[in-house]
Amino acid sequence: MSIHSTRLAALRAHLQQSRLDGFVVPLTDEHMSEYVGAYAQRLAWLTGFQGSAGSAVVLADSAAIFTDGRYTLQVREQVSAADFEYVAVPATSIAAWLGAHAPAGGRIGYDPWLHTRAWVEEARAALAARGAELIAVDANPIDAVWSDRPVASDAPLVVQDEARAGVGSAAKRAQIADWLAETGADAVVLTALDSIAWALNVRGGDVAHTPVALAYAIVDADGTADLFVAPEKVSDAVRQHLGNAIRLHPRAAFAEALGRYAGKTIAADPERAVAAIFDRLDSGGATVLALRDPVVLTKAVKNPVEIAGHRTASARDGAALAKFLRWVEAEAPKGGLDELACVAKLQAFREATGVLLDTSFDTISATGAHGASPHYHSTPESNAPLELGQLYLVDSGGQYADGTTDLTRVLPIGEPTAEVRDRFTRVLQGHIALATAVFPLGTTGAQLDPFARRPLWAVGLDYAHGTGHGVGAYLSVHEGPQRIAPPSYPGGGPAEPLRAGMILSNEPGYYKAGEYGIRIENLILVEDRSFDGGAPMLGFETLTFCPIERSLIVAEMLSAAERAWLDSYHERVVAVIGAHLDADERAWLDAKCAPIS
CATH class of the missing domain: 3.90.230.10 (Creatinase/methionine aminopeptidase superfamily)
Structure with missing residues (x-):
């Protein structure tokens, strides 16, 4: 039995213990990133697939890996056909496959910190038609069986000074504040790592090949912001660069902070913010505007x-x-x-x-x-x-x-x-x-x-x-x-x-x-x-x-x-x-x- 067959068997055993009939494994992180840190390489660990786009579904008696035309040959070289069926996207979606293969009455797990709300709704509807249910898990089952899973990077934040950035962070946050005024929102949640890096003029080393840091940010209508990042990443030089207008919090405090916006109108990007963020804002009493991250277009137009x-x-x-x-x-x-x-x-x-x-x-x-x-x-x-x-x-x-x-x-x-x-x-x-x-x-x-x-x-x-x-x-x-x-x-x-x-x-x-x-x-x-x-x-x-x-x-x-x-x-x-x-x-x-x- 290959190492990946062994890992697949271990996952299935854990799912059975958790009363789940299947689980969806995407290649992304809590920020919907394309390239992810080693700690989030769950798809590669489970299947052996080394591409930069793909997902898998594991059921009790079958499994499938979903890739697009860029990886048609690669996935067959790296992933065993004895373990996973090869499924081409977008010709077939994960939701459609689940609707055809999930057991009737089954419970299919997903990690709400790794999927968009639109995906959850699509998959839930497909499973409902099958008489099956989509279940949000509190802890990712891959992590439970990945005994030597790497820890998240502790690389420090570094300043991208204005001489390189062209525009200061205060001016960029003022642009975001103007956008919030136009949309009638009190704040916007930034989850895309490159958006946060660009808006605050910082860079990091938490993801191979992409100079970003694992963080979340919430920018308020007055141009101030809350940055959620591991404290050990922030040097005195970075702290001085960020200034008093940016309040620092541990990254682990982000989820709880989302519940503190009762009565407020908060914007979040439906493509870049995961389902868990929308769920926590909703349950905390916020009015949520599903709008594209205002940094995305501004960042794309280079100064x-x-x-x-x-x-x-x-x-x-x-x-x-x-x-x-x-x-x-x-x-x-x-x-x-x-x-x-x-x-x-x-x-x-x-x-x-x-x-x-x-x-x-x-x-x-x-x-x-x-x-x-x-x-x-x-x-x-x-x-x-x-x-x-x-x-x-x-x-x-x-x-x-x-x-x-x-x-x-x-x-x-x-x-x-x-x-x-x-x-x-x-x-x-x-x-x-x-x-x-x-x-x-x-x-x-x-x-x-x-x-x-x-x-x-x-x-x-x-x-x-x-x-x-x-x-x-x-x-x-x-x-x-x-x-x-x-x-x-x-x-x-x-x-x-x-x-x-x-x-x-x-x-x-x-x-x-x-x-x-x-x-x-x-x-x-x-x-x-x-x-x-x-x-x-x-x-x-x-x-x-x-x-x-x-x-x-x-x-x-x-x-x-x-x-x-x-x-x-x-x-x-x-x-x-x-x-x-x-x-x-x-x-x-x-x-x-x-x-x-």
């Missing part, structure tokens, strides 16, 4: 200081990746190079900048068939050598105090096939189409998404992930509300109009199961593109500079405008990152960026 910081961070990071690509190109054909060695070498190039604070996510270092899994994560068990005839894909980013980066490049190990070059060129054409798009105010990312897919659609191909996600300012590498994706795709969601100052990724791809993966990713900034006498328009400025592999491009497939874009882009690559390279590296870069036409 000039944040934009300037990103440009600086992007230049040094692009140079680090260029040095890495040159190294792989030289070393891989000799043999002996593998995915994890590449991860370590790229990390070393970034660390050589002297200012790297973290990577922005686990580096995707994928050769051959592994590249066909868009979110593949190399492990000692899956680690593969880079071999002649393969494509090597690297998707990575850095966390710097002045910006968060994310970029993807592909290079051939040896001679690429005609099919690979055709597919790569089509992905490049889609990338260029999006990078050069000009569009009216009010346009959403969902409306722009087809620009990137059209060259693939023309020959019956597509990719099963969104084309672009928002990116934070030394915060989360995946930031909403902006997206470039169909609403039904992972990362799709509500249609949010793009606004000048938003940073997104531009990352179309193509994946052939069992053979290779292709993705070209730069970050782009939404900017004003209005014309004299015309309607207000927007466009994109490309922020990422690193060579795009010319040997994979079929030049004859490119239009004159596409060739001009590529040549202009490569000219900018040399100008932006050339100064970060030595003479030999610069000579390599010049060759890589030579005109395609």
Whole structure:
């Protein structure tokens, strides 16, 4: 019996003792975070799944794991089919699956600190139709059987000073106070960790790759706030930075504090605040307004200081990746190079900048068939050598105090096939189409998404992930509300109009199961593109500079405008990152960026 089969059996035994017929295990924490601390990695502990999005349901005699199209291959490599049925979302929801598989009259448990109220209502309705019941547990049963569960991080808070943030915390809280006045609320509960970090100009180290601290905040209509965070995280310097307008409380006091708002009107985000928060506000006599966290949109529209910081961070990071690509190109054909060695070498190039604070996510270092899994994560068990005839894909980013980066490049190990070059060129054409798009105010990312897919659609191909996600300012590498994706795709969601100052990724791809993966990713900034006498328009400025592999491009497939874009882009690559390279590296870069036409 495997370790995960043993853990599944232990959970089932505990559920039986607790008079539960099943339990739902999401991959999130009490803040509805995408990336979570080690203490909250319950799904990975139970199933072995290492992806960044998924859930599982465990019943007495069956179990299922739910993942989207980004993880179709990965979940089958990491999770045993003997233990879990593979279920694709959004084609099938957890609620729908429960409605079809829960035992009639059964009691299905859930942790109200790990689900939204909307999810609870959907699951409760589906189970009721089955004659079953959804039960909120006081203690998560996974924790009861996870004997060596890590404790929550004790990393300290640090100040993100105004020179980096661009706007002081008092001004940001004044904006929130203005919003509260407009909505008629007395206070707003902030639960998203990046919202709290941005509003208070602090950062932390409680979640790998994302500089946030485990905390809650409640901002009042007068601009003061209550911050709930472990006391040992707060140094004198942080305390001085926060000032008297921010009252400090232990994080453990947050739940009780929610019951003290009788007669008050409190706003909370239905997507980011868990069901338990709404339940406690309701039971305490508060009037609750289900409204989007007011920080979300303000944070997404970067101020000039944040934009300037990103440009600086992007230049040094692009140079680090260029040095890495040159190294792989030289070393891989000799043999002996593998995915994890590449991860370590790229990390070393970034660390050589002297200012790297973290990577922005686990580096995707994928050769051959592994590249066909868009979110593949190399492990000692899956680690593969880079071999002649393969494509090597690297998707990575850095966390710097002045910006968060994310970029993807592909290079051939040896001679690429005609099919690979055709597919790569089509992905490049889609990338260029999006990078050069000009569009009216009010346009959403969902409306722009087809620009990137059209060259693939023309020959019956597509990719099963969104084309672009928002990116934070030394915060989360995946930031909403902006997206470039169909609403039904992972990362799709509500249609949010793009606004000048938003940073997104531009990352179309193509994946052939069992053979290779292709993705070209730069970050782009939404900017004003209005014309004299015309309607207000927007466009994109490309922020990422690193060579795009010319040997994979079929030049004859490119239009004159596409060739001009590529040549202009490569000219900018040399100008932006050339100064970060030595003479030999610069000579390599010049060759890589030579005109395609």
